[in-house]
Amino acid sequence: MGVVAVSAARDPSASAQLSVLQVGRVFPAPRGRGTIEALQPIDLAVERNDFITILGPSGCGKSTLLRIIAGLDTPTTGRVLLEGRPITGPGPDRGMVFQSYTLFPWLTVRENICFGLREKGMALPEQQERAAFFIDRVGLNGFEQHYPKQLSGGMQQRTALARALANDPQILLLDEPFGALDNQTRVLMQELLLGIWEADRKTVLFVTHDIDESIFMANRVIVFTARPGRIKTELAIDLPHPRHYTVKTTPRFAEYKGELTEAIRGEVLQTMARERQPPADSGG
Amino acid sequence: MTPLKPIAPIRRITLGILFFVVFVAIWAAATFGGLVSKVFLADPLTMVREGISLFVEQGFIKDIGITVWRVVGGFVLAAVLAVPLGIAMGTYRPVGAFFEPFVSFARYLPASAFIPLLILWAGIGELQKLLVIFIGSFFQLVLMVAVIVGNARTDLVEAAYTLGAKDAGIVRRVLLPGAAPDIAETLRLVLGWAWTYVIVAELIGSSSGIGHMITDSQALLNTGQIIFGIIVIGVIGLVSDFCFKAANQKLFPWALLR
Numbered sequence A: 001m002g003v004v005a006v007s008a009a010r011d012p013s014a015s016a017q018l019s020v021l022q023v024g025r026v027f028p029a030p031r032g033r034g035t036i037e038a039l040q041p042i043d044l045a046v047e048r049n050d051f052i053t054i055l056g057p058s059g060c061g062k063s064t065l066l067r068i069i070a071g072l073d074t075p076t077t078g079r080v081l082l083e084g085r086p087i088t089g090p091g092p093d094r095g096m097v098f099q100s101y102t103l104f105p106w107l108t109v110r111e112n113i114c115f116g117l118r119e120k121g122m123a124l125p126e127q128q129e130r131a132a133f134f135i136d137r138v139g140l141n142g143f144e145q146h147y148p149k150q151l152s153g154g155m156q157q158r159t160a161l162a163r164a165l166a167n168d169p170q171i172l173l174l175d176e177p178f179g180a181l182d183n184q185t186r187v188l189m190q191e192l193l194l195g196i197w198e199a200d201r202k203t204v205l206f207v208t209h210d211i212d213e214s215i216f217m218a219n220r221v222i223v224f225t226a227r228p229g230r231i232k233t234e235l236a237i238d239l240p241h242p243r244h245y246t247v248k249t250t251p252r253f254a255e256y257k258g259e260l261t262e263a264i265r266g267e268v269l270q271t272m273a274r275e276r277q278p279p280a281d282s283g284g
Numbered sequence B: 001m002t003p004l005k006p007i008a009p010i011r012r013i014t015l016g017i018l019f020f021v022v023f024v025a026i027w028a029a030a031t032f033g034g035l036v037s038k039v040f041l042a043d044p045l046t047m048v049r050e051g052i053s054l055f056v057e058q059g060f061i062k063d064i065g066i067t068v069w070r071v072v073g074g075f076v077l078a079a080v081l082a083v084p085l086g087i088a089m090g091t092y093r094p095v096g097a098f099f100e101p102f103v104s105f106a107r108y109l110p111a112s113a114f115i116p117l118l119i120l121w122a123g124i125g126e127l128q129k130l131l132v133i134f135i136g137s138f139f140q141l142v143l144m145v146a147v148i149v150g151n152a153r154t155d156l157v158e159a160a161y162t163l164g165a166k167d168a169g170i171v172r173r174v175l176l177p178g179a180a181p182d183i184a185e186t187l188r189l190v191l192g193w194a195w196t197y198v199i200v201a202e203l204i205g206s207s208s209g210i211g212h213m214i215t216d217s218q219a220l221l222n223t224g225q226i227i228f229g230i231i232v233i234g235v236i237g238l239v240s241d242f243c244f245k246a247a248n249q250k251l252f253p254w255a256l257l258r
């Protein structure tokens, strides 16, 4: 019985597009001896066309997990399968938008969006056409020739989103992409992203520490514990699509919010308690 | 005055010129006023007169041409070899680890101290002059380019990987364009240093060039000519610096944005 249950957890249904299998990550401590366990071995199955948000306190290993899935970091234990094939490094099948601004400063908005397309060897007219489509999608018409430094933070992240989307990845990995934006802009960006998802239902894995954000866009919220990160609970979000921002004032939304607030509060308190003491988990 | 507050271009230029005016005024006051003997320091007017005679009677323009040629020749030679090596060192850590200690050591070898040795090896011809400039600029360039490329933003490299770039694409489309403005700036800086090396090379064992003219004038105690020569070097340096800056601004407009 027990064996069956464990293997079921480790081998998620064959339909899963992305399977995270017992993935854990231990970093060497920055100075001296010891280690930091950023991520305890976790399992996660992501279905096609799903929109999953990962919610957790700062430092719980959310970025670490996303970087492992992107192939930018290697797990200490476990493996990640995309369409059944193990991930060995970064690739254009997983598009990523980072929390920090990562547009190439020497390229214009359009050239940034064309970066991956050119790498693929796509013909220039086709590149331009595709770029124009996604520039329109993220509402940056008229800014094609601007350099990143001439854009606001929100516009830079929209360009980064368009750049990732233009590459047509199988899955989008978004690491707090709106984290540095002011509240008004962030809400608009959430609606924009949700609209894009509702239009073509590309699989999305979205990391955030904002509870409203995690509920508003997701079909499923995954709550992480404080470091070392582990999945604490999952919450299915059953709100109809297309979602309008007014959904945030419905009782259903408030209920979800109450539940997640409760779940995350304990974790944040734990992180703060630990930060008041010297790290207890190093030396292992 | 407020810290870091920009000023209007006209005011900037006026202030810049003002310093030259003050400088010449003090010089004139010191020489015409008899504070300094003419043997040691010519007054501005004598200097201008000597300068005109240099051009008209002594074919000074040919000396200038030769000196410019030496600087450009030695510098281009150094840059053509140093920039690719520096890029390789910055990009690939093992290459960097292999060359870096030696280059760090070699860049402290004073180029001027090599002149006697180079005269022994290469005579007092053009090759020796080029080699002095080469030694003076090559090692500096290699190290600075390697540091610039090695300090590339890793987040941009990672972003490029997630967009499907392979290693060659990372070098060509991320590391090089990102480092290009700083490399150009480094070239501008080192070209300035090359000007000091060429004069030193020409002071010793040379029969042409601005440096040679200066040694000749020293024998004749013609301080007017010496000062004129020095000023010509300064003007040429200023002009080449200006051209380099203008080219950089034209080539890398994005690097000027803040």
Ligand SMILES: Nc1ncnc2c1ncn2[C@@H]1O[C@H](COP(=O)(O)OP(=O)(O)OP(=O)(O)O)[C@@H](O)[C@H]1O
Pocket: A027, A028, A029, A030, A036, A037, A038, A056, A057, A058, A059, A060, A061, A062, A063, A064, A065, A209, A227
């Ligand atoms: N390269 C590294 N070397 C050592 N420790 C690291 C490294 N990267 C991450 N860590 C540690 O792993 C833990 C998890 O980091 P991670 O960046 O994944 O957190 P996060 O959940 O994304 O936090 P935030 O919400 O603040 O972005 C942190 O305690 C961090 O100090």
Ligand SMILES: [Mg+2]
Pocket: A062, A063, A064, A099, A175, A176
């Ligand atoms: Mg993070």
